Amino acid sequence: MNSPAPSFQLRPLTIADFEQVTSLWRRTDGLSQLESAEELDRFLERNPNCSIVAEDDGTLLGAILCGHDGRRGYMYHAAVTVLARGRGVGRAMVEHCLAHLKSLAIQRVTLFTLDDHCPAKEFWKHLGFRHRDDIAQFAYDLKQFD
C-alpha cells in the first residue's frame, strides 16, 4: 500500500523568514543561542539552499538551520511546532538536509545538543545519529580577544 502524501511542503529558509522562524525557535525548548538577523543572513549566504522550512499552506510548521564548512556539515535549531509534531515533519526536514549535504560531497554531519536539556536526543538516535562521548568541546568567545 502507498503511504499518503505528506500534508506539508519543504522549501529553503530565507532571511525573509527571520521573524517567523526566530519566534518558533524562541518558543521551542532545548535550543541553543539564537542568531541575530545579521548572523542568520550571513549563515544563509554562505550556505545557499541548505536550511529548510516546512509549511502547510503558508503556515510555518518547522525549521532547521543547516550548513557546512567544506568538510563537515552542521545542523542547528531543528524545531517543529507542538501541534505539528509526530507527522514526519522533523524527519523530512532532516533527511532533506542530509541529502543536500551528501549531494555536496560532505561526508559527515554533526550537531550539538545541550547536555542537560535536550528532549530530542532519542529523536536523533532514532534517525541514525550516533552519540559521541569521545569528544570534549572547547569554545572561545572572540569578544574577549584584543
Ligand SMILES: CC(C)(COP(=O)(O)OP(=O)(O)OC[C@H]1O[C@@H](n2cnc3c(N)ncnc32)[C@H](O)[C@@H]1OP(=O)(O)O)[C@@H](O)C(=O)NCCC(=O)NCCS
Ligand atoms: C525533535 C523534533 C524536531 C521532532 O520533530 P517531529 O516532526 O515531531 O518528528 P517526526 O514526526 O518527523 O518523527 C520522526 C521519527 O522520529 C521519532 N521521534 C520523534 N520524536 C522522538 C523522540 N523524542 N524520541 C524518539 N523518537 C522520536 C518518531 O517516532 C518518528 O519515527 P518514524 O519516522 O520511524 O516513524 C520535535 O519534537 C521538536 O521540535 N522538539 C523540540 C525541539 C528540539 O528538541 N529540537 C532538537 C534540539 S537538539
